[in-house]
Structures are given as C-alpha cells and as structure tokens.
Amino acid sequence: MKKIAFAGTDGRTMLSALIVSTAKSDEYPEEYQGVVVRGTPAMPRFAELMNWPIDFIPTASNSVEDYAGGLIQAIGDGKIDYVVPMPEALLFDGMVDMIEQAGHGGRVIGLSKAGAFIEGDKLKGKELCRTAGIPVADSWLEVDAKDYPTILSSCLNLIAAYGGAVLKYPYSAGGKGARIILNAWQIREVYDTLINDYRDAYRRLFGKKNRWPLLIESLMSGVEISFTILVDAGGNYQILPTAMDYPERFEGPASKDNPITGGVGAISPHPMETARLIQMAGETIAAPLIRTMKEMNILRPCILYPGCFVSLNSAKEPTRIRVSEINIRPGEPEAQPVARRIRNLGALVEATA
CATH class of the missing domain: 3.30.1490.20 (ATP-grasp fold, A domain)
Structure with missing residues (x-):
C-alpha cells in the first residue's frame, strides 16, 4: 500500500489525507494510505474519535528545517512514499531543495525555491505571464x-x-x-x-x-474561477474539477469596507464550469505556463493554482480568460471540496510524482 503524505496544519491537509485513505475508484483499485505530516495537536485525537484511517507524523517544530528533516527521515524509514507540501511558505523557504539534496526529490510534489517566485513575487509572476503570452489584467x-x-x-x-x-x-x-x-x-x-x-x-x-x-493593476470584470493543475516532470498536466471560494469578509462585493480574506468557504464545481472552460484554461494558461517553466529550467512535479477572471456570453460560454495571480500549492479552502469529488486522489499524486 502506497502512503501519500500531506504536510501542513490546516483543513485541506487533513481532509486530503482522509480522501486518499477512503475514496474508492473502479479504474484505480489500488489502496492508498493518507498521512498528515505535523498537523495540529487536536488532529490525531479527532481522527481517532471519528474513526478516520489517517496516520500522523510529527515534526519537532513548524520550521522548514524540521519539516524537511522529518520528511527525509520518514521517507528513508518507509513511512511515506510521496508528499505534497500544502503551505506555500515551505516552498518559498526551500523545503523541496532540502529533500532533493537528501536524494528524495522524486518523492515530493512542489516547486523548488528557484521556481517559488511564481507565487512569492507577483511582479515576477506578471513578467512570467508576459513571457509566456498568458493574458492578465x-x-x-x-x-x-x-x-x-x-x-x-x-x-x-x-x-x-x-x-x-x-x-x-x-x-x-x-x-x-x-x-x-x-x-x-x-x-x-x-x-x-x-x-x-x-x-x-x-x-x-x-x-x-x-x-x-x-x-497596481486595472480592475478585472467577469467571473472569478480558479484551476488546480497537477503537473509532472515531463510537463504533462491534469486540470482538476473547479471550485469557488467566498473570499470577502462580509456578504456583498469586495470593497474597502469588505476586505478580501484568505477564504471563508468554498464549493465545487464552480457554477460556470464547462468542458469548454477547462479546455480554454489548458490552452490559454496551463500549456504556455508549463512550456515557459520548462524553458526556464524550473519545471518539476508540482501543483499550479491560477486564479482567473472569465468573461461569458449570453449563453454562459467562456469568451475570455485572464490570470489574476498564480499560486504553487492547492488552494485553501477550495482544495477541500475539490478533494471530496476525486475518487483517485492517491493515484493522481503518484502519477504526478
């Protein structure tokens, strides 16, 4: 049984591990074990009370060094086969690089420090989109x-x-x-x-x-939609089901009195999701982005999460898509309803690595 770990301390981390352990797929009958690396002090007890089949691996602290050290030891001991880092800070601070240096680069899904600018520096991210020909504001x-x-x-x-x-x-x-x-x-x-x-x-x-x-950028109109994209080392990719979060603090549109938060809830699928929209996202965003990352020598197995604005016609068909920003890890809270819809999450993670 392959053991798929998710490193972090939030809801998407624990839920993803649960889905890996419990979701069943007719096409991928292999069983997987979900693992949480670090988590919170309450998570193991809560999983026990709920009878959730999740394993937990502690780390000495929340530092990137202790995360990397714990993962390197767990991989070496055979306690996990693959790991998906959830907090972007772990990627910014070079956790993937540390695991690669220990000889386990093929076990971790995430960009190295050299590629983390895609999310960590929005100005450089805009320049990357310009180079790739990806439409933005x-x-x-x-x-x-x-x-x-x-x-x-x-x-x-x-x-x-x-x-x-x-x-x-x-x-x-x-x-x-x-x-x-x-x-x-x-x-x-x-x-x-x-x-x-x-x-x-x-x-x-x-x-x-x-x-x-x-x-500073011009305000973009349209429907806000984000796409979770799994990318392997060769540049092959899979766009997962869409989701929509509710980022405003209060009901109503964002404004100075209703600030954008980190997200207070999410649903999946997005009400405007269509096969044509997924195709457009692949052609307009995923393919040119991955091609440019390969040319820059920063491509490795990873998760890309572009937030976009989509324009629609009267038939609710997408006519234009623009990128607001690109993240390099699963969205929170959007990853939670997306994971709930996937029956082969363990197989997808293994294929991405």
Whole structure:
C-alpha cells in the first residue's frame, strides 16, 4: 500500500489525507494510505474519535528545517512514499531543495525555491505571464509604495479607463494582499490601510530607505474561477474539477469596507464550469505556463493554482480568460471540496510524482 503524505496544519491537509485513505475508484483499485505530516495537536485525537484511517507524523517544530528533516527521515524509514507540501511558505523557504539534496526529490510534489517566485513575487509572476503570452489584467505597473503622488495618478487613470484599480502587496500575504479601489474617494484610505498592514514586512525586506515595490493593476470584470493543475516532470498536466471560494469578509462585493480574506468557504464545481472552460484554461494558461517553466529550467512535479477572471456570453460560454495571480500549492479552502469529488486522489499524486 502506497502512503501519500500531506504536510501542513490546516483543513485541506487533513481532509486530503482522509480522501486518499477512503475514496474508492473502479479504474484505480489500488489502496492508498493518507498521512498528515505535523498537523495540529487536536488532529490525531479527532481522527481517532471519528474513526478516520489517517496516520500522523510529527515534526519537532513548524520550521522548514524540521519539516524537511522529518520528511527525509520518514521517507528513508518507509513511512511515506510521496508528499505534497500544502503551505506555500515551505516552498518559498526551500523545503523541496532540502529533500532533493537528501536524494528524495522524486518523492515530493512542489516547486523548488528557484521556481517559488511564481507565487512569492507577483511582479515576477506578471513578467512570467508576459513571457509566456498568458493574458492578465489589461494594464498593470510597478511603483514605489512610498510614492503616493504616482500611486494617486495611476489609480485615477485606471479608474477612468477600467472602472477600478487594485493595489497589491506583491509578496506572500496569505491571500489578503489585494485591495480594490472603485472610485477616487477611496484611493487614500485604501492606500493607507495597505501600507499600515505591510509596513513592517516592507521594512524587513527592503529597509526604510530603499524602494518598496507595489503592484497596481486595472480592475478585472467577469467571473472569478480558479484551476488546480497537477503537473509532472515531463510537463504533462491534469486540470482538476473547479471550485469557488467566498473570499470577502462580509456578504456583498469586495470593497474597502469588505476586505478580501484568505477564504471563508468554498464549493465545487464552480457554477460556470464547462468542458469548454477547462479546455480554454489548458490552452490559454496551463500549456504556455508549463512550456515557459520548462524553458526556464524550473519545471518539476508540482501543483499550479491560477486564479482567473472569465468573461461569458449570453449563453454562459467562456469568451475570455485572464490570470489574476498564480499560486504553487492547492488552494485553501477550495482544495477541500475539490478533494471530496476525486475518487483517485492517491493515484493522481503518484502519477504526478
């Protein structure tokens, strides 16, 4: 029996392990054992109470070094066969590189530190999309976050041309770094809120005197849809069922008074999912992205998770798709309903590795 591990401490981690252990498939009759690496202190007891067939492997701490050390030992001891890191921070900090250096690179699904910029630096991610020919917001620019006059004029221009602007802290922000501006009155308040939230992070990265990169882009209209894409070392890929999360803190559209959170719930399939939409995502996003990653020598078995805006016609058929940002791990909470719909998750993970 192959043992598939998911490293992390959140709901998608435990649920994925449960699905690996319990889902049945007529096409893939092999049995798999789901494993949680680290988890939370309550998870083993909860799994025991629920009679869930999940194994747990602890780590000494939440550091990337202890995650890597625990995984290397577990792989060497035969306690796990493959592992999917769930938190993006583990990829940013080089956990995959550490496992590769220990000779177990074929057992882990995730990008190395060299490729983690795709999510970890949204400005470099935009440049990657430009190189690959992947459509993004119609207008975007990089500015110094301390240069408010330039930010003001840029936002006014984008509001006039596109009906809104989005300020984005371009580094890891747990899904909370985007701030929407819909009219001129909101610019200063939204800007001040973003700077207050990320001033310390900017100072850690760049100090007080250096430039603080900020991404400004035009507001994209359409339906928001994300795609989970499994990619193997050769560039073959599989797009999983879609999902839709509810990222706003309160009911209603996102605004300065209704900020975007890390996601408070999700459903699958997305109401607008069609075979044509999946095909469009493959042709417009997955194929050129993977090809460009291969050309940059950063492709390895991984999970890509692009968040997109889709335009539809009156027949609800997709006419245009644009990428907002690309993540490099399963979405949370979107991964939970997606996993629930998959009957062969263990086989998919094994095939990806």
